[in-house]
Amino acid sequence: MTDKIVANLIKAEYQRQCEGLELIPSENYVSQQVLDSMASVLTNKYSEGYPNFAALDGSDDAVVDATGADFRYYGGQENVNKIERLAIARARRLFRADHANVQPHSGAQANNAVYHAWLEPGDTVLAMDLGHGGHLTHGAAVTQSARIYHFVNYHTRADGDIDYDELARLAQEHRPKIILVGYSAFTKLPDFARVVEIGRQVSQCLLMADMAHVAGLIAGDVHPNPLDFGFHVMTTTTHKTLRGPRGGLILSKGKVSNPLRRPEYRLENIPTLIDRAVFPGTQGGPLEHVIAAKAVAFHEALQPEFKDYARRVVANAKSLAIALQERGFQLIGGGTENHLILINMIESYGIDGKTFERSLDKIGLTLNANAIPNDTRKAFEPSGVRLGTPALTTRGLSPAEMEQIADWLQKCAEICVGRRDVAEYAVLREEVRALALRFPLPGGAA
Ligand SMILES: Cc1ncc(COP(=O)(O)O)c(C=O)c1O
Numbered sequence: 113m114t115d116k117i118v119a120n121l122i123k124a125e126y127q128r129q130c131e132g133l134e135l136i137p138s139e140n141y142v143s144q145q146v147l148d149s150m151a152s153v154l155t156n157k158y159s160e161g162y163p164n165f166a167a168l169d170g171s172d173d174a175v176v177d178a179t180g181a182d183f184r185y186y187g188g189q190e191n192v193n194k195i196e197r198l199a200i201a202r203a204r205r206l207f208r209a210d211h212a213n214v215q216p217h218s219g220a221q222a223n224n225a226v227y228h229a230w231l232e233p234g235d236t237v238l239a240m241d242l243g244h245g246g247h248l249t250h251g252a253a254v255t256q257s258a259r260i261y262h263f264v265n266y267h268t269r270a271d272g273d274i275d276y277d278e279l280a281r282l283a284q285e286h287r288p289k290i291i292l293v294g295y296s297a298f299t300k301l302p303d304f305a306r307v308v309e310i311g312r313q314v315s316q317c318l319l320m321a322d323m324a325h326v327a328g329l330i331a332g333d334v335h336p337n338p339l340d341f342g343f344h345v346m347t348t349t350t351h352k353t354l355r356g357p358r359g360g361l362i363l364s365k366g367k368v369s370n371p372l373r374r375p376e377y378r379l380e381n382i383p384t385l386i387d388r389a390v391f392p393g394t395q396g397g398p399l400e401h402v403i404a405a406k407a408v409a410f411h412e413a414l415q416p417e418f419k420d421y422a423r424r425v426v427a428n429a430k431s432l433a434i435a436l437q438e439r440g441f442q443l444i445g446g447g448t449e450n451h452l453i454l455i456n457m458i459e460s461y462g463i464d465g466k467t468f469e470r471s472l473d474k475i476g477l478t479l480n481a482n483a484i485p486n487d488t489r490k491a492f493e494p495s496g497v498r499l500g501t502p503a504l505t506t507r508g509l510s511p512a513e514m515e516q517i518a519d520w521l522q523k524c525a526e527i528c529v530g531r532r533d534v535a536e537y538a539v540l541r542e543e544v545r546a547l548a549l550r551f552p553l554p555g556g557a558a
Contacts, residue, residue, distance in 0.1 A: 137500025272445020332422020
């Protein structure tokens with residue numbers, strides 16, 4: 113590369129990733145073939161519209177070989193159509209969905225497209241409160257969707273689980289057009305059957321699950337799949353536990369039809385209503401180089417090794433949770449059932465989450481400050497931190513290393529409160545680097 117400034121910054125980031133340990137639960141390390149697909153000439157191609165959706169149930173070869181008229185607005189689509197069909201077919205297989213839209217540029221875009229598909233301005237969505245683990249796109253006042261639609265929030269209980277009684281009461285009171293289950297900071301397995309029962313009592317209510325964080329665990333069969341329980345739609349990012357490129361994905365149940373024609377507004381037509389809401393509703397041309405990388409990642413997630421990966425992610429998270437509790441950390445919900453842990457730092461060590469995040473940055477451990485339920489502190493300096501094991505598990509770390517990581521967290525907390533000397537940071541930094549270098553990244557030499 114002749115642009116030395118950018119080349120050197122990429123190299124520096126590669127070194128940072130190699131020499132540190134990633135505890136942010138929404139991050140992961142992709143394979144070399146996922147990286148290669150993104151860095152391909154597919155980025156040169158415009159392909160507004162969709163490929164043909166016929167015959168997506170066969171083998172990969174049959175899906176690629178199938179012919180039929182596409183729904184594109186530009187010429188030269190013969191290769192791109194095959195790639196997008198492959199991504200769609202593999203996503204459907206992975207999540208037992210009737211349809212997949214692989215074009216959303218991100219998780220936020222995927223959620224906004226579903227809202228656009230099913231809601232009119234002013235319609236009500238019932239979703240988890242941001243402060244209780246929901247995502248910004250679930251109705252936070254700063255978002256575009258909160259300006260357009262009416263969001264009502266349900267919450268978690270003191271035990272960290274969803275308050276299903278409140279959810280049922282609010283559904284009866286507000287008759288929402290969408291009930292949304294999904295989260296960015298929640299450590300339990302949701303009771304999808306109960307939500308379906310609640311949703312069925314509200315006419316025309318779309319059941320939507322935002323599984324951005326746990327899609328890889330669903331693919332690996334260690335987390336329930338909302339589509340198996342009667343949810344109409346599942347959105348996700350492709351870059352968290354699913355370990356693909358940065359992007360979004362929308363899976364749905366229902367009838368797939370020609371996206372160039374507006375179908376009737378009925379729940380069974382949600383796949384096509386969503387296709388039209390992604391393009392032309394909320395996006396322009398799809399990123400076919402990213403869609404190729406999604407196809408590769410879905411193939412990886414369909415392999416038996418991925419089930420083992422998902423099992424190890426959860427086993428590592430449970431080991432880390434126990435090791436942290438043994439060292440005085442207070443966990444929201446008392447532990448974890450997935451990949452994610454939420455610590456109340458104020459209750460644990462009397463320090464806020466941002467102070468702890470910055471302290472860990474000094475030794476090469478990366479996590480993020482996060483609000484905890486009923487947090488009274490400001491969003492930028494909340495009471496908690498959020499951490500998880502998807503990235504560590506990709507690098508091959510096991511429960512033995514979780515003990516070591518919990519030790520480092522304890523030592524940093526003790527430095528923050530003055531029980532240890534700040535000079536210890538340099539020693540801890542070397543210890544983290546030494547461990548990290550024993551577990552190389554799966555792909556991506558800079
Ligand atoms: C539950 C949930 N939904 C949506 C998103 C948004 O994804 P993106 O950052 O790709 O827009 C996130 C990202 O953190 C998330 O956690």
